Amino acid sequence: MATSRRKTAPGRTARETGPAGTSATAARSSPWRASGERARDRQIKREAVIRAAAHAFNHKGYHNTSLDDIAAALKVSKPTVYYYVSNKEQLLFECFVAGIEPIRGAFRKARRLKASARVRLQAVLGHYGQAVASEFGWCMVRAEDQDLSPVMSAHIKSLKSEIDQGIRRLLREGVQDGSIHPCDPKMTAFALAGALNWIAHWYRENQSMTGAQIAATFITIFENGLIPRVNAEAARRAGAALAGRARR
Amino acid sequence: MATSRRKTAPGRTARETGPAGTSATAARSSPWRASGERARDRQIKREAVIRAAAHAFNHKGYHNTSLDDIAAALKVSKPTVYYYVSNKEQLLFECFVAGIEPIRGAFRKARRLKASARVRLQAVLGHYGQAVASEFGWCMVRAEDQDLSPVMSAHIKSLKSEIDQGIRRLLREGVQDGSIHPCDPKMTAFALAGALNWIAHWYRENQSMTGAQIAATFITIFENGLIPRVNAEAARRAGAALAGRARR
DNA sequence: TAGGATAGCTACTCATCAGTATGATACAGC
DNA sequence: GCTGTATCATACTGATGAGTAGCTATCCTA
Structure with a gap:
């Protein structure tokens, strides 16, 4: 059931919010270095993850798609997906x-x-x-x-x-x-x-x-x-x- | 995923088809005793199971409904549900x-x-x-x-x-x-x-x-x-x- | 009333999958 | 070159839930 699975959601990692996390760290060191390659890369990759998820959901349905599937489609591992997105729900x-x-x-x-x-x-x-x-x-x-x-x-x-x-x-x-x-x-x-x-x-x-x-x-x-x-x-x-x- | 779970489907029990199984067994002993109380009872209960499933699917969605949920709604145990229906898919x-x-x-x-x-x-x-x-x-x-x-x-x-x-x-x-x-x-x-x-x-x-x-x-x-x-x-x-x- | 069929339960197995702990590599800035 | 951060992988945990084994009780029929 969704509700019970959701219990773990509040336990969040620091990187959770993706780009926001990046800029927060950046803000500590310099006012705005978010314009660098790294930041743009991240955004592009994040969008690729979302797009891959959409494609998978489209074809197999939300519940029949595992995050391993999405990762495999992108030729990366599951933790990589979690690096860009906090959980499956957010992906949807x-x-x-x-x-x-x-x-x-x-x-x-x-x-x-x-x-x-x-x-x-x-x-x-x-x-x-x-x-x-x-x-x-x-x-x-x-x-x-x-x-x-x-x-x-x-x-x-x-x-x-x-x-x-x-x-x-x-x-x-x-x-x-x-x-x-x-x-x-x-x-x-x-x-x-x-x-x-x-x-x-x-x-x-x-x-x-x-x-x-x-x-x-x-x-x-x-x-x-x-x-x-x-x-x-x-x-x-x-x-x-x-x-x-x-x-x- | 649905496909992998489906592997087990061919391994079926004798009771699988419900009423059909009943009449098959009955056919061995006597030509048609299916008109008895038992047979009617079974049909009524089977329909109750289906109705309960529909109600649960309606409210929580197919994937968020476990067969335990359906059983609980009927105040019976999961195997009882399986006694009337061969699997979740058939219920749907x-x-x-x-x-x-x-x-x-x-x-x-x-x-x-x-x-x-x-x-x-x-x-x-x-x-x-x-x-x-x-x-x-x-x-x-x-x-x-x-x-x-x-x-x-x-x-x-x-x-x-x-x-x-x-x-x-x-x-x-x-x-x-x-x-x-x-x-x-x-x-x-x-x-x-x-x-x-x-x-x-x-x-x-x-x-x-x-x-x-x-x-x-x-x-x-x-x-x-x-x-x-x-x-x-x-x-x-x-x-x-x-x-x-x-x-x- | 014995014996088989019907109906049900408790207590499991086992696969799947979301999410994570931990460690390795690459790269940027000093 | 050195250090810290970004990025990614391997290998795990923990929970869920479909489906089953095996036992018990009840009913029907001979």
């Missing part, structure tokens, strides 16, 4: 953050768009879909509360909630500005996020479509709806034109 | 089947409906959503290839594929009979199934909405689409009337 967490960060960025960008809420939502969902189809998509979507300590779990929950609230808000604004058909924002956000999240379950790299293409297709499906429209083309063109005008 | 598999069976039933029922494909799809998705929100929903949605032996994995894949193909077919038929807006059946099926599957991630019992209500809400969202419609109400009423006429 970092992958999660790497996956969700682009989505947060998409919201920031969308906020600057001068366009209808539907078009802004379109932009966000496009990035969302791409993020889910990325190498960190699996981790972002499948990171489970049950596998994480309460602290990490809470952190992840709040990040997820931020995204969810962002989508709901765009939906509400869209209903208000008339660009989105009246709907329950909460349920609609669940439906949209669910469909996009699910991409992580079936999408594999080197498939015929890229993440961006899938996202675009999904958006069209959501926008049109299943019930036939007579003027769908016209509506979509109008939306696209509006978006194009707003973008640049 | 049975939960999966219990979850997906109602959906297969929904397809069979829908096939007999004399209505537009969209209305038949509506009916199927309604049951789909309910199934995902049921106690076996988690297992159905989250059962991962990586946690199962190749045989089980293939079995589950084929069941999932059957559902997927069923949805695609209804979509194709709908596009043909004009009840569904032209779309890519494959991608649209992914979007629909994804949104519904995702319910298992956020839905918890004793929430304000029932599974059926959520499914109904989702269907409305899918049908209308995000782009505003002038005649949405009319379209939906027409569809509902058609469905009502066909049902009885």
